[in-house]
Structures are given as C-alpha cells and as structure tokens.
Amino acid sequence: MRQVDHFIVGNTPASKRFSDIMDPNNGGVQGRVALGDAVVLGQAVSAAEAAQPAWAMTNPQRRARVMFNFKALIEKHMNELAEMLSAEHGKVIEDSKGDIQRGLEVVEFCCGLPHAVKGEYTQGAGPGIDVYSMRQPIGIGAGITPFNFPAMIPLWMGAVAVAVGNAFILKPSERDPSVPNRLAELFLEAGLPAGIFQVVHGDKEMVDAMLDHPAISAVSFVGSSDIAQYVYSRGVAAGKRVQAMGGAKNHGIVMPDADLDMVVNDLCGAAFGSAGERCMALPVVVPVGEDTAERMRAKLVPAIEALRVGISTDAGAHYGPVVTAQHKAKVEGWIQTAIDEGSELVVDGRGFKLQGHENGYFVGPTLLDHVTTDMESYKEEIFGPVLQIVRAANFEEALALPSKHQYGNGVAIFTRNGHAAREFAARVNVGMVGINVPIPVPVAYHSFGGWKRSAFGDTNQYGMEGIKFWTKVKTVTARWPDGSHDGANSFIIPTMG
Numbered sequence: 001m002r003q004v005d006h007f008i009v010g011n012t013p014a015s016k017r018f019s020d021i022m023d024p025n026n027g028g029v030q031g032r033v034a035l036g037d038a039v040v041l042g043q044a045v046s047a048a049e050a051a052q053p054a055w056a057m058t059n060p061q062r063r064a065r066v067m068f069n070f071k072a073l074i075e076k077h078m079n080e081l082a083e084m085l086s087a088e089h090g091k092v093i094e095d096s097k098g099d100i101q102r103g104l105e106v107v108e109f110c111c112g113l114p115h116a117v118k119g120e121y122t123q124g125a126g127p128g129i130d131v132y133s134m135r136q137p138i139g140i141g142a143g144i145t146p147f148n149f150p151a152m153i154p155l156w157m158g159a160v161a162v163a164v165g166n167a168f169i170l171k172p173s174e175r176d177p178s179v180p181n182r183l184a185e186l187f188l189e190a191g192l193p194a195g196i197f198q199v200v201h202g203d204k205e206m207v208d209a210m211l212d213h214p215a216i217s218a219v220s221f222v223g224s225s226d227i228a229q230y231v232y233s234r235g236v237a238a239g240k241r242v243q244a245m246g247g248a249k250n251h252g253i254v255m256p257d258a259d260l261d262m263v264v265n266d267l268c269g270a271a272f273g274s275a276g277e278r279c280m281a282l283p284v285v286v287p288v289g290e291d292t293a294e295r296m297r298a299k300l301v302p303a304i305e306a307l308r309v310g311i312s313t314d315a316g317a318h319y320g321p322v323v324t325a326q327h328k329a330k331v332e333g334w335i336q337t338a339i340d341e342g343s344e345l346v347v348d349g350r351g352f353k354l355q356g357h358e359n360g361y362f363v364g365p366t367l368l369d370h371v372t373t374d375m376e377s378y379k380e381e382i383f384g385p386v387l388q389i390v391r392a393a394n395f396e397e398a399l400a401l402p403s404k405h406q407y408g409n410g411v412a413i414f415t416r417n418g419h420a421a422r423e424f425a426a427r428v429n430v431g432m433v434g435i436n437v438p439i440p441v442p443v444a445y446h447s448f449g450g451w452k453r454s455a456f457g458d459t460n461q462y463g464m465e466g467i468k469f470w471t472k473v474k475t476v477t478a479r480w481p482d483g484s485h486d487g488a489n490s491f492i493i494p495t496m497g
Contacts, residue, residue, distance in 0.1 A: 171199075276383060
C-alpha cells in the first residue's frame with residue numbers, strides 16, 4: 001500500500017500511528033499517511049534552525065530567483081499536481097488546476113519580494129541623526145492547512161514565509177497529504193536549501209506540538225472556526241504570532257435589477273463548485289422582494305437540475321464527491337435538519353448514486369427555500385453542495401443578514417445600480433465584498449481575510465499583509481559625529497524642554 005511520510009531533513013523517526021487516505025470516488029483505501037508527534041516536529045525544527053540563518057542572509061534577489069524557478073516548476077508539473085490532488089480530494093481536475101493556480105499567483109507575487117521588503121529611511125530626523133527601519137524574518141514559521149485546498153493554502157502561507165527569509169514547517173490535512181510533499185520536492189529542485197520548507201503530517205497531537213514549541217515564532221491556520229479559535233488562543237498564550245482563519249456563511253444579495261441569467265450561472269458555480277467545500281463558497285442567496293425571489297427560483301431550479309456530478313477525472317462533470325464518508329453523512333444530516341426546521345426542500349441531493357461508483361462520497365446539488373435566520377442550518381456552515389434561499393423584503397433587510405451573521409468572510413451583491421453597490425460595500429460588516437463577483441477572493445497582491453468568527457488575529461493572508469505577518473520591523477536611529485567639538489564621542493539622550 002502506498003505510504004506518505006514526512007518530508008523533513010534527516011532520517012524520519014518511525015511512525016507508530018497512521019491514517020488511511022481514502023478514494024472519494026469509490027470509497028476505497030488508496031494509501032496511508034504517517035501521523036507524527038513532538039519527536040518528528042523536533043527533528044524538523046532542528047533542521048530549520050540550522051538552515052534558516054544562512055537563508056535569511058541570502059540577498060532578496062537570490063531568494064526571488066528561487067521563487068521564479070519554483071513558479072516555473074509548478075507550471076511544468078501542473079497536470080501531475082492536479083491529478084494527484086483530485087485523486088485524494090475528489091474535486092474535478094479543472095477545480096484542482098484552479099486550486100494550484102490561485103496558489104501559484106502568490107508565488108508570482110513573491111518573485112517581486114525585493115521591492116516589497118524594502119525598509120523606510122529618514123535623513124536628518126534630528127541634528128546629524130538618521131532613522132531607518134528594516135523588515136527581518138521572524139525565524140521559523142508553521143502552517144496548518146485544511147483538506148479543501150491542499151495546494152493553494154500551503155502556497156499562500158509557505159511561499160511568503162520562505163521568500164522573506166524564514167524557514168517554514170507545514171502540517172497539511174491528513175486527508176490529502178501528497179500534493180504538499182510534492183511541492184516540497186519542487187522547492188528543493190528550484191534551489192531552496194534543505195530545511196527551509198518541510199512537511200510534517202499528523203492530527204491534533206502534531207498541531208499542539210507546533211503551538212507549544214518555543215522555537216516556532218508564528219503560526220498560520222485555516223480551518224473551522226472552533227479550531228481556529230483554539231489555535232489562536234493556545235498559540236498566543238505560548239507567545240507566538242498567530243493568524244487563524246475560520247469558517248464562513250457567505251451571502252449573495254440579489255437586487256431586483258440584477259441580471260438573473262448571470263446570477264443563476266454564478267450561483268451554480270459558487271454554491272456547487274468543488275462540491276461546496278470552500279470557505280468562499282456562496283451557500284446563501286438573498287433575493288430582495290418576492291418578485292425577484294420567484295423569478296430567480298424559476299431560473300435556478302432547472303439550472304441546478306442540469307448540473308452533472310461525476311468522478312474527479314470526468315471532464316464533463318461540474319463537481320465530484322465530497323472528501324469523506326463522514327462528511328457526506330454530515331452534509332446530508334444538515335439537509336434533514338433544514339427540512340425539520342421548516343425549510344422547503346426544492347431540489348434534494350441526498351442518496352445520490354453514481355453508476356459504477358456506488359460507494360463514492362457523492363451528494364447531489366440541493367436547494368432549500370424559505371430559510372429563516374433562526375434556523376441552525378442557516379447559522380452554521382454546511383460545507384457541501386447545498387444552496388439556501390433567504391428572502392428579504394428590502395435592501396436594508398438584505399444588508400442586515402450578512403452583517404449580523406456570526407461569520408464575516410465574504411459577501412456579494414448582484415445589481416446594475418452603482419449607488420446600491422457602493423452603499424452596500426461601505427456598510428456591510430464582512431471582510432471581503434464582491435460586486436457582481438460571486439467569490440470575491442482578492443488577487444495575490446491584495447490580501448485575504450474575513451471578520452468576526454471567520455478570522456482570529458489582526459493580519460490577513462498573503463500580499464503585503466502576509467509580508468507583515470512573516471516579518472518583524474527593526475528601527476535604527478543613527479548618529480555619526482564629526483569629531484569637531486568636545487564630547488563628540490558621547491551620546492546624550494534627548495530630554496523634553
């Protein structure tokens with residue numbers, strides 16, 4: 001049976017625990033991954049400590065050249081990486097390529113790091129005194145990433161952390177661990193020194209070891225909100241810098257003047273693409289006014305019924321299976337909960353079977369209407385191919401829905417009215433806003449981050465925010481006396497008055 005081991009420097013300690021790697025397309029076991037502990041992490045940290053000082057002293061343009069090489073290698077191996085990703089996650093090949101591409105865009109941003117890490121300088125801040133600041137790496141950083149984007153999110157974290165001069169230790173999800181290991185191999189091929197990017201596999205035991213290890217200075221996390229809050233609290237208590245991104249319940253507001261054909265097309269991709277297993281999916285649509293709701297529903301139902309669910313290698317499929325049997329049961333459980341709470345089941349995706357893959361973890365597209373804000377199925381993240389309709393009477397009611405929700409990751413408004421869009425973007429209490437854009441993930445030279453229970457910590461992912469997170473500022477105040485007067489070699493601290 002295929003086995004995925006840790007990607008660390010030195011002889012890997014023998015693992016005593018393993019986790020099965022499932023095939024979501026047929027429900028079978030396709031391999032196993034070693035689950036590490038504090039001993040494995042300690043070896044990775046020792047290698048990182050040995051390698052990081054020289055890497056930090058490598059000039060920025062040479063580090064950038066490694067990122068250029070890494071970018072080219074990812075592009076060269078795009079098909080291989082996508083097939084590897086789809087085999088373990090279950091998303092269709094095109095979704096996997098999109099996963100890799102969005103991570104690659106952050107690598108591209110990191111190719112320009114020499115400009116981004118320049119410090120600031122003030123000449124003549126005082127008599128003969130100059131002041132300048134510099135950004136320096138934090139040392140060793142760690143990333144803890146979820147199953148749903150096994151390429152993109154590790155690259156969001158690791159590319160920036162490494163490019164600014166840190167060593168980085170990644171703990172990906174044990175459900176789809178192969179792509180992170182392959183990325184580590186490509187980093188070495190690109191010229192990155194051994195010990196700078198390492199991968200350890202594990203579960204909560206490894207997470208706790210990372211949060212507690214005194215040599216790890218910063219931790220970046222993406223996952224559910226409850227675990228994000230745990231990671232943030234424990235990491236900060238240990239004196240670390242922590243950014244922890246949590247769950248979401250993103251809303252799409254549909255104004256009466258919206259292009260409904262565009263809205264329906266966008267909803268089918270944003271709600272059901274990648275089987276809805278995205279923190280930036282659009283699982284709630286809010287039509288404003290009953291007429292808008294009825295017109296939208298009339299177009300939406302046939303479009304949903306036309307969606308094709310297939311195995312991950314099916315080029316004609318719109319989406320594939322969910323990641324595990326347990327997650328399939330959880331999603332279907334939420335559908336039943338929504339029904340029990342009084343939602344109208346319009347399209348039922350439960351019990352979906354694919355011929356020849358009857359044991360796969362498939363959930364058909366599901367549509368629920370007349371959902372209300374007091375329902376648990378509305379309050380919580382379902383994380384599957386389920387779209388809920390929450391009807392709003394007017395603009396103010398629609399604006400309040402995402403603003404008052406416990407999550408604040410992303411939101412979108414569909415309208416032709418510039419004033420309505422501008423008003424909405426300014427007032428909504430959510431971190432990322434799309435205007436006629438259903439999944440408003442910022443480009444790589446901006447930054448990704450939600451509000452409320454969608455994010456813990458005050459620094460966002462990638463872009464300049466990522467550079468700030470993975471570096472610390474040192475400010476130098478310098479005076480060079482000319483020796484032309486008595487006491488020239490003394491330094492007197494200025495006083496007030």
